[in-house]
Amino acid sequence: MPRVLILNGPNLNRLGQREPDVYGRVTLAEIERMCRAHGATHGIEIDTLQSNHEGALIDAIHGAAETADGILLNAGAYTHTSVALHDAIASVPLPVIEVHLSNVHAREAFRHHSCIAPAVLGQIAGFGAASYLLALDALRLHWESQSA
Template sequence: MPLVLILNGPNLNRLGQREPDVYGRVTLDEIERMCRAHGARHGMEIETAQSNHEGVLIDRIQAADNEADGVVLNAGAYTHTSVALRDAIASVAVPVVEVHLSNVHAREGFRHRSCIAPVVLGQIAGFGPASYLLALDALRLHWEASAG
């Protein structure tokens, strides 16, 4: 059974309370439960982690190269600023899908640029919690295409 690490960056632990008009009222725990259920339906084991610290996210991505079959990453604000996170993703062979709850391209201009987009498998944004489920589906389809 493939293992997927769902990794969430800064402030995502505040989902449900933080700017609900932008991010909704669903909590990170609820999103993680949705992902585990979706993964179980599609034969994937789901591991989750969240950190507000850039180095911890980098360590988890590097470890995932040997431990996971795919990563779903919501890097939060680090998406737009972290060359170090981009370099960590580029250094691993495990496929990474970038996710965002909101449509970052319809928001403030600084959110339109993703430092990590050039080194991930793809980007999914704007579908709320379903962005995570779509990312899991994208990984599954990627694995199927790679195997066939």
């Protein structure tokens, strides 16, 4: 059974309370439950981690090289600032999909640039909590295309 690590960065522990007009009212725990259920439907095991600390996210990416078959990463604000996360992603032989709840390209100009985008397989943004499910589907389709 393939395993996916879903990593969530700073402030995502505040989902459901934080700017609900931008991020919705769904909590991170609800998103994680949705992902586990969706993964089970498709034979994918889900591990999750949220951290407000860049180093913890980097350590999790490094560790995933030994324990996971892919990563979904919502790096939060680190998306736009972290060369270190880019380098961590580039250092592991795993497909990584960048995930965002909101459409970052329709928001403030500083959110239009992703430091991690050059190192990931692709991006899914703007579909709220469904962005995670779409990313799981994209990862599954990627694996299928690699084995065909």
